[in-house]
Amino acid sequence: MLGRVNPRRQADPFPEPPGADAIARWLAGMPERLGMLRHWRWWLIGSMLLVVALAMLRAPIGAWLWPQTRAQALHDEAERALARGMLSAKDGRGARELFEAALAMDPDRGEARQGLARVAVAALGQARTALAEDRFADAHRHLALARALSVPRAEADALADALRTREAGQAGIDGMFARAELAHARGRLDDGPGSALPLYARVLALEPAHAGALRGREDALGELLAQAREALRAGDVGHAVRLVATVRGYDPAHIDLPDTVARLMEESGLDGDGVARLLAGEAIGLPGAGAGPEGDARVAAMGADQRAQRVASLLAEAEAARAAGNIFAPPGGSAVGKVAEARALDPASPAVAAAATRLLPAAQECHALALRGNRLRSAASCLDARAALGDDAGELAAARRQLAERWLAVGDERLGAGEIGNARSALAAARVADPGVPGLADFELRVRAAAAALRSD
Structure with a gap:
C-alpha cells in the first residue's frame, strides 16, 4: 500500500513549455487547419x-486611438497658417479655425489657447497695416477678428477710434454734413441718396457722436412724423404707414414715434400686432376703411330705401355676431362694429338705438373689469366700444380722464425704473385717452429730458 503513488500528485503543476520543434510543427500545420491550402484564393483576396x-482608415483610426497626435498635427498646421498670415478662412484652413479645432480635440492643450491669443495680436497688427494703407474694409474685418478673440479692449478701442477718424477725413465729413443741412432746408428729407436723412445717416456712421447730425436727424424725423399725423387727419392711412415705417428704419427710439403709432392704431382700427405687421410691409385689410370723407360721400349718395336695407342688414349681422359671442372682436365683424356702422348710417333709427342699448351693458362691464385689473389697453378698447354705442358723453369724458391718469401713473413708474421706451408708450396712450389730462405736458418734458440724457451718455 505504501508503494502506490497517486499519478495526479506526481504531475508537475508547471509543465515544461513546448520546444522549438513542437512550435514549428504546430505552425506548419496551421494552413491545413485553417483551410488556407484548399481556399488560398479567398485568403489572398481577403488579405x-x-x-x-x-x-484608407489609417488616419481616422489613428485620430481615434491617438487624439493627441491629431491635435498636434492640427496645431502644427495652424502654426504654418499663422506664419503665412492666413489668420482666418471660410474653408477652415485659417490659423484661428485650426487652433480652435486642436483645442476642441484636446481641451487641455495650453498651446492652442496661446496660439489663438497670438492670432488676435496678429489680427490687430494687420488691422493697423490696413489702416495705414487706407484699406478700410480690411481694417474693419481684421479688427472684428481681433475683438472676437478677446484682444485687449483698450487697444481695440483705440484702433477703432483711429479708423473712424481716418475714414471721416477721407470721406469729407464736414462737406457731407453741409449737403445734408442744405437738403434739409430745401425739404428733401428722404427722396434719394442726396437727401437729408441718408446723408445724416452716413455722417453718423463715421462719427456717431456728431451733434449736428444727431440734431438734424431728430428734427427731420420729427417732420416726417408730423406729416404722418397730417395724413391720418386727412384719412390717408397708407401714406401715414409709409412715413412711420421710414422713421422707424432710421431711429426706432424717436421721441414722437409712440404717439404717432398710437394715433395710427386709433385711425386704422388695428391692434398693436396689426400695426406692427402693417409697418413691416404686410398687406392687411384696414378695419373701417370706408370711413373718412370718401365714406361720408358714399353714405350721402345712398337713397333712403338703400340706406334702410343696409341698416337692417347690419343689425341682423350684429345680432348673429352677438349670439356667437363676437361682441368686441374681430374689429371688422364684431357686434359692436356692426351696430356702430348702422348708427353712422341712421343715428335716429329706433332699431339701431335698441341694438346699442342691448350691447352697452357688456361694454360698460368690459371697461370696468379691465380697469379693475389694470389692463389699460383693454380698458381703452372697451371705452371705445362704449363711445361707438352712444354712451353718455359726460360719463365717457370722466372715464377717459381716469384712464389717462392711470397711464400717466404707469409712465411715471416706468420712467423711474429707467425704462424710457415704456414711459414713451404710456405717454402716448395717455394723450390718446385724454389730451387735456393735467400733468401731461410736464410728464412729456420729463420723458424728453430723460431721452436726451440717455443719448448724450
Missing part, C-alpha cells in the same frame, strides 16, 4: 482587402 482598408 488584399484588409490591406486596402487599413490604408
Whole structure:
C-alpha cells in the first residue's frame, strides 16, 4: 500500500513549455487547419482587402486611438497658417479655425489657447497695416477678428477710434454734413441718396457722436412724423404707414414715434400686432376703411330705401355676431362694429338705438373689469366700444380722464425704473385717452429730458 503513488500528485503543476520543434510543427500545420491550402484564393483576396482598408482608415483610426497626435498635427498646421498670415478662412484652413479645432480635440492643450491669443495680436497688427494703407474694409474685418478673440479692449478701442477718424477725413465729413443741412432746408428729407436723412445717416456712421447730425436727424424725423399725423387727419392711412415705417428704419427710439403709432392704431382700427405687421410691409385689410370723407360721400349718395336695407342688414349681422359671442372682436365683424356702422348710417333709427342699448351693458362691464385689473389697453378698447354705442358723453369724458391718469401713473413708474421706451408708450396712450389730462405736458418734458440724457451718455 505504501508503494502506490497517486499519478495526479506526481504531475508537475508547471509543465515544461513546448520546444522549438513542437512550435514549428504546430505552425506548419496551421494552413491545413485553417483551410488556407484548399481556399488560398479567398485568403489572398481577403488579405488584399484588409490591406486596402487599413490604408484608407489609417488616419481616422489613428485620430481615434491617438487624439493627441491629431491635435498636434492640427496645431502644427495652424502654426504654418499663422506664419503665412492666413489668420482666418471660410474653408477652415485659417490659423484661428485650426487652433480652435486642436483645442476642441484636446481641451487641455495650453498651446492652442496661446496660439489663438497670438492670432488676435496678429489680427490687430494687420488691422493697423490696413489702416495705414487706407484699406478700410480690411481694417474693419481684421479688427472684428481681433475683438472676437478677446484682444485687449483698450487697444481695440483705440484702433477703432483711429479708423473712424481716418475714414471721416477721407470721406469729407464736414462737406457731407453741409449737403445734408442744405437738403434739409430745401425739404428733401428722404427722396434719394442726396437727401437729408441718408446723408445724416452716413455722417453718423463715421462719427456717431456728431451733434449736428444727431440734431438734424431728430428734427427731420420729427417732420416726417408730423406729416404722418397730417395724413391720418386727412384719412390717408397708407401714406401715414409709409412715413412711420421710414422713421422707424432710421431711429426706432424717436421721441414722437409712440404717439404717432398710437394715433395710427386709433385711425386704422388695428391692434398693436396689426400695426406692427402693417409697418413691416404686410398687406392687411384696414378695419373701417370706408370711413373718412370718401365714406361720408358714399353714405350721402345712398337713397333712403338703400340706406334702410343696409341698416337692417347690419343689425341682423350684429345680432348673429352677438349670439356667437363676437361682441368686441374681430374689429371688422364684431357686434359692436356692426351696430356702430348702422348708427353712422341712421343715428335716429329706433332699431339701431335698441341694438346699442342691448350691447352697452357688456361694454360698460368690459371697461370696468379691465380697469379693475389694470389692463389699460383693454380698458381703452372697451371705452371705445362704449363711445361707438352712444354712451353718455359726460360719463365717457370722466372715464377717459381716469384712464389717462392711470397711464400717466404707469409712465411715471416706468420712467423711474429707467425704462424710457415704456414711459414713451404710456405717454402716448395717455394723450390718446385724454389730451387735456393735467400733468401731461410736464410728464412729456420729463420723458424728453430723460431721452436726451440717455443719448448724450
